[in-house]
Amino acid sequence: MAEKKFRSGFVAIIGRPNVGKSSIMNKLVGEKVAIVSNKPQTTRTKIMGVVNGEDWQIVFLDTPGLHKPRTKLGEYMMKQASEAREGVDAVLCVVDGQHIGPGDRAVMEDVARMNCPKFLAVNKVDVTTPEGLMPQLQQLATIGFDEIVAVSALRGDNMDKLKDLLSGAMPEGPKYFPDDMITDQPERLICAEIIREKALLNLREEIPHGVGVEMLAITKLSDKLTEIHANVYCERASHKSIIIGKQGAMLQRIGSQARYDIERLLDTKVLLKLWVKVREDWRNRTGDLRAQGYED
């Protein structure tokens, strides 16, 4: 019997903040491995998501959106994004079909120069009309992608097409990770990210960028109960009172939304204790960055 060749490889997902990179990876993986929000720069590290087919495996690397860094954290994020591009077998570039601006164009042109198969996903087609999209797609055709696909991470449009294209572009290779391993993120970091996601969802304006979560302890009290203690950092006293809210209402909301997701992740009940701390300029402090898991 002829042996069937197994294909595998790494695919970097690249694009401007907020275009839906993490949403696409989660949809492809089938589980939420990267948090998602409507705030730019939600993703701070490179996050791996593994997708398995019958005779292939793709390891996606979700990356922070490309932007000009203004803090040490920002520099770390951009380093993570550029590291994720090294040695990949293909690139998936993502733009938001609602608006493709000069920043997107710069990213696309940059990606188009890379020496590997490259695909462009025009995301959020659920909120754009095909007529509105056509002129843009025609224009993009000249940029040098192997293929351009209109997708919706929200509705799942063309996700199978993406899998087909990308798996077809993978070289022959081993199964890098076992079937049950869908991400490289340790449980404690995912828990911290879930808390940060709920803070991002509930907070407005400039506060989210300055929010950080440090896990202090995850203690399994029994098979059915886990206790979690975490610090929520912000950069100003005024932000702290907003995060806590009137009579603690905001912190309670963030906490109970986070608890809901973490209970599903850990499959136990969760006691979640959050403390809000002011730490001016933590995004420029190496020690604080380390404490939150942003380590080189």
Ligand SMILES: Nc1nc2c(ncn2[C@@H]2O[C@H](COP(=O)(O)OP(=O)(O)O)[C@@H](O)[C@H]2O)c(=O)[nH]1
């Ligand atoms: N309507 C619509 N919204 C989407 C889609 N994909 C992502 N979003 C939203 O776009 C925002 C940014 O998504 P996210 O995955 O965090 O983007 P990233 O910064 O590129 O990783 C979130 O509010 C998502 O819910 C989509 O296909 N359709």
Ligand SMILES: [Mg+2]
């Ligand atoms: Mg993201």
